[in-house]
Amino acid sequence: MRNQTVVIDRVAVPVEGERNLLELCRKAGTELPTFCYHSEISVYGACRMCMVEVEGRGIVPACSTKAEDGMVIHTNTRQIRNMRKMIIELMLASHDQSCTTCPKSGDCRLQAIARQLGVTDVRFKQMTRVEPVDYSSDAILRDPSKCILCGDCVRVCDEIQSVGALGFAYRGAKARVGTCFNKGIGEIECVCCGQCIKVCPVGALTPKHQISKVWDAIYDKGKTVVAQVAPAVRVALGEYFGKDPGSLTIGHIVTALRRMGFDRVYDTCFGADFTVVEEGKEFLERREKGENLPMFTSCCPAWVKFAEQYYPDFLNNLSTCRSPQQMFGSLCKEQLTKELGIPREDLVVVSVMPCTAKKFEAGRDEFKVNGSADVDFVITSEEFALMIKESGIDFDRLELGSFDMPFGFSTGASVIFGSSGGVSEAVLRFAAETLEKGSAREFKQLRGEDGIKSAEIAIGSETLRLAVVSGLANARKLIDSIRSGAAHYDLVEIMACRGGCVNGGGQPITDDRTAAQKRAKGLYDNDKMLQFHVSSENPYLQQIYAESLDHEKAHILLHTVYENRRRITQEDFMLGEASGEKALSLEICFGTSCFLRGAQALYRELLDYIRENDLEDKTEFKATFCGKHCKKGPVLNVNGKTLERCTFDGAKAEIQRTLRK
Amino acid sequence: MSRIFGTKFELVCDVLDRYERDPSNLIAILQEIQDAYAYLPEDIMTYVATALEISPGTVFGAATFYSHFTLEPKGKYVIKVCDGTACHVKKSADIITTLESELGLNENKKTSDDLLFTLEIVACLGACGIAPVVVVNEDVYGAMNIEKTKTLIEKVRGEEASDA
Numbered sequence A: 001m002r003n004q005t006v007v008i009d010r011v012a013v014p015v016e017g018e019r020n021l022l023e024l025c026r027k028a029g030t031e032l033p034t035f036c037y038h039s040e041i042s043v044y045g046a047c048r049m050c051m052v053e054v055e056g057r058g059i060v061p062a063c064s065t066k067a068e069d070g071m072v073i074h075t076n077t078r079q080i081r082n083m084r085k086m087i088i089e090l091m092l093a094s095h096d097q098s099c100t101t102c103p104k105s106g107d108c109r110l111q112a113i114a115r116q117l118g119v120t121d122v123r124f125k126q127m128t129r130v131e132p133v134d135y136s137s138d139a140i141l142r143d144p145s146k147c148i149l150c151g152d153c154v155r156v157c158d159e160i161q162s163v164g165a166l167g168f169a170y171r172g173a174k175a176r177v178g179t180c181f182n183k184g185i186g187e188i189e190c191v192c193c194g195q196c197i198k199v200c201p202v203g204a205l206t207p208k209h210q211i212s213k214v215w216d217a218i219y220d221k222g223k224t225v226v227a228q229v230a231p232a233v234r235v236a237l238g239e240y241f242g243k244d245p246g247s248l249t250i251g252h253i254v255t256a257l258r259r260m261g262f263d264r265v266y267d268t269c270f271g272a273d274f275t276v277v278e279e280g281k282e283f284l285e286r287r288e289k290g291e292n293l294p295m296f297t298s299c300c301p302a303w304v305k306f307a308e309q310y311y312p313d314f315l316n317n318l319s320t321c322r323s324p325q326q327m328f329g330s331l332c333k334e335q336l337t338k339e340l341g342i343p344r345e346d347l348v349v350v351s352v353m354p355c356t357a358k359k360f361e362a363g364r365d366e367f368k369v370n371g372s373a374d375v376d377f378v379i380t381s382e383e384f385a386l387m388i389k390e391s392g393i394d395f396d397r398l399e400l401g402s403f404d405m406p407f408g409f410s411t412g413a414s415v416i417f418g419s420s421g422g423v424s425e426a427v428l429r430f431a432a433e434t435l436e437k438g439s440a441r442e443f444k445q446l447r448g449e450d451g452i453k454s455a456e457i458a459i460g461s462e463t464l465r466l467a468v469v470s471g472l473a474n475a476r477k478l479i480d481s482i483r484s485g486a487a488h489y490d491l492v493e494i495m496a497c498r499g500g501c502v503n504g505g506g507q508p509i510t511d512d513r514t515a516a517q518k519r520a521k522g523l524y525d526n527d528k529m530l531q532f533h534v535s536s537e538n539p540y541l542q543q544i545y546a547e548s549l550d551h552e553k554a555h556i557l558l559h560t561v562y563e564n565r566r567r568i569t570q571e572d573f574m575l576g577e578a579s580g581e582k583a584l585s586l587e588i589c590f591g592t593s594c595f596l597r598g599a600q601a602l603y604r605e606l607l608d609y610i611r612e613n614d615l616e617d618k619t620e621f622k623a624t625f626c627g628k629h630c631k632k633g634p635v636l637n638v639n640g641k642t643l644e645r646c647t648f649d650g651a652k653a654e655i656q657r658t659l660r661k
Numbered sequence B: 001m002s003r004i005f006g007t008k009f010e011l012v013c014d015v016l017d018r019y020e021r022d023p024s025n026l027i028a029i030l031q032e033i034q035d036a037y038a039y040l041p042e043d044i045m046t047y048v049a050t051a052l053e054i055s056p057g058t059v060f061g062a063a064t065f066y067s068h069f070t071l072e073p074k075g076k077y078v079i080k081v082c083d084g085t086a087c088h089v090k091k092s093a094d095i096i097t098t099l100e101s102e103l104g105l106n107e108n109k110k111t112s113d114d115l116l117f118t119l120e121i122v123a124c125l126g127a128c129g130i131a132p133v134v135v136v137n138e139d140v141y142g143a144m145n146i147e148k149t150k151t152l153i154e155k156v157r158g159e160e161a162s163d164a
Helices: A021-027 A078-093 A109-116 A152-160 A195-199 A211-219 A237-241 A250-260 A268-289 A301-310 A312-317 A324-340 A357-362 A381-390 A412-418 A422-435 A472-483 A515-529 A539-548 A551-558 A592-596 A599-612 A648-660 B007-018 B023-037 B042-052 B056-065 B085-089 B092-103 B146-163
Strands: A005-008 A011-014 A051-054 A058-061 A072-074 A140-142 A167-169 A176-178 A205-207 A224-229 A264-267 A347-353 A377-380 A452-459 A462-470 A491-495 A584-589 A619-624 A636-638 A641-643 B077-082 B117-122 B134-136 B139-141
Touching: A005 A021, A021 A051, A051 A078, A058 A078, A078 A109, A152 A167, A152 A195, A152 A472, A167 B056, A195 A205, A211 A224, A211 A347, A211 A377, A211 A381, A224 A250, A224 A268, A224 A324, A237 A250, A237 A381, A250 A264, A250 A381, A264 A268, A264 A324, A268 A324, A268 A412, A268 A422, A268 A539, A268 A551, A301 A312, A301 A357, A301 A472, A312 A472, A312 A592, A324 A347, A324 A357, A324 A539, A324 A551, A347 A357, A347 A381, A357 A377, A377 A381, A412 A422, A412 A515, A422 A452, A422 A462, A422 A491, A452 A472, A462 A472, A472 A491, A584 A599, A584 A648, A592 A599, A592 B042, A599 A619, A599 A648, A599 B007, A636 A648, A641 A648, B007 B023, B007 B042, B023 B042, B023 B056, B042 B056, B077 B092, B085 B092, B092 B117, B092 B146, B134 B146
Parallel strands: A005 A072, A224 A264, A224 A347, A347 A377, A462 A491, A584 A619, B077 B117
Antiparallel strands: A005 A011, A051 A058, A051 A072, A140 A205, A167 A176, A452 A462, A584 A636, A636 A641, B077 B134, B134 B139
């Protein structure tokens, strides 16, 4: 077939599989302005910024027009320029323009495009509809007055994460992006992954900052403040200071933290080494017993919340290991308070994370001791960069520092945690070392960009079936195939963000579409530079296990439990119309799991039974959305007694018993 | 109003089954549910989302997109006051003010606490010849004024009291 060609601004450009004119223009070196085009989500064509003129066809949006042979395109005619300017002016007229105090200032696409197009005046009357800021989530701050309705967050949440926490509601001039029933984003099924933040072109969705709380702790003379830095931060932070994605800036980071006033600077990788050893042991144990397989990793708090909401029947398959952040937190609070001889409340642990969900994780009740959190504050890479700038530190001129010991020592196995595939590779290295007695291996088949990777890997005499998943829609696909019996695995690594933590919701937002890949490469390069590559070789880890961490203690400090979680915090509702004290009080669960296990059929049978036996006046019938016994659904509660795996016959017997009393 | 035990929720189950729990039938499902409940309760919408395996946000989006759907319970008597051009010129504003003060309603509060009345202000009802027009459920009242409005409310309240 003849090569296809499109003429863009007088230059002939060959078509080589580009999906649309916008991609073709990019290849030709013309960056069309756009708010709503992201190559990894569906084409929406809402913002109308990428309009181009196709000769003979008129003005069309480039993002939703296919390249056809012989097209002649102009990207910058007078008419198009005027249209683009007017669109920006209209957006600005209804936008809350408090730019100087906006967390997105300087990094805002609306700002950038307005400037790029030379919009110096808005001809329309300011019509901003000021709506309350949503503070309900620990992870994400939502400021609806800044929203320009591009719908990027809606599509990311739905298509990449299959959560659908954000959606369009109302219509016309009242149309808006929001949550179901206008609840706070912290009260609904949002898993806090922050991928919406990454695509939001304006300040409508930003990480919820804890910067001022961290400064308060630093300035408090009575507190010892320690930092832990996650692996993915060290290969991304430099981007805020003009470096390329993937540049390792760990030395700069350590010195910056010291200069800012942190008393100790440690490495989350130290926690990750513990995670590998604990998770590796747990995995080998489960393999031996053939119990709760496949084992799912539990390092990613967004995935954990996702599992708690949608896959309660798989919670036993989650590794009980805490994430590296939380292992670090509990170990640090346990060990360092003893070493320094200070009370727990005087030690403040601050995490520097690539992730917004880590903020949610740190606030979970499971990770508190008598109400005091193991990790006090979590700041994202973005917040950390702001703090460095706030301090007036010249990042480039920082002398390189090194972590404090012992919690600053890490192996290469823990550094690669920041990339999708890293956790399983680290666990495999540990397993290989354990089963093959000292064998040092790399497992490159688990690396790479794909959203679902799987491999069969021989270790010792065993063949392990592994899957590595990133993106929660991919996770849903994989788990559904496991549930249906179509797929079988021993170990499944799941990270909520595509590509892993390097692409987390708290990482730099960049136009470089290969940034996540480059950051991951930075981590694998760093692994090579380090002395040890298997977590169990970490000498300080060995020391802590030998001196102060017996099996029981390790279980308390390093493991956790999960709970079934309602998608929406919500009241129960009455199914009957009767009120007042009743002889019989029934409460049936209609949560997702019980629903799938036949709660609705049970409800109907009960209803018929109540009618046939003239019990209507004696009965109060309530529905709840989750009684938290999901693994044993459907669940019926009869006068306070919970019947798990309830059948109609079981329910009938209990009702008769109750009524005889 | 039916007093049969659990009827409405059973209807929700019926509707969902009849439409084979297919998300593409969402609008039809919501319509039937609204017919039964007279509005779309939040918890029922959440249940619909669960049954259709879609996010509650999707259901909320459809329910708020169409003005046919209402998310708040409406009163037994829905009073529509026309504020189209003809009615407006004939002082429909007076009628609206009177109803608001009589029923304790305002711009943001459309339904009375006793769930008896809902006040809706609508554009032209197509009865300009008898402006200003008030419609209570299915009954049309033309050439309204403040006095007639008060009498109308008293009449409805009187009937309600004698029913009870």
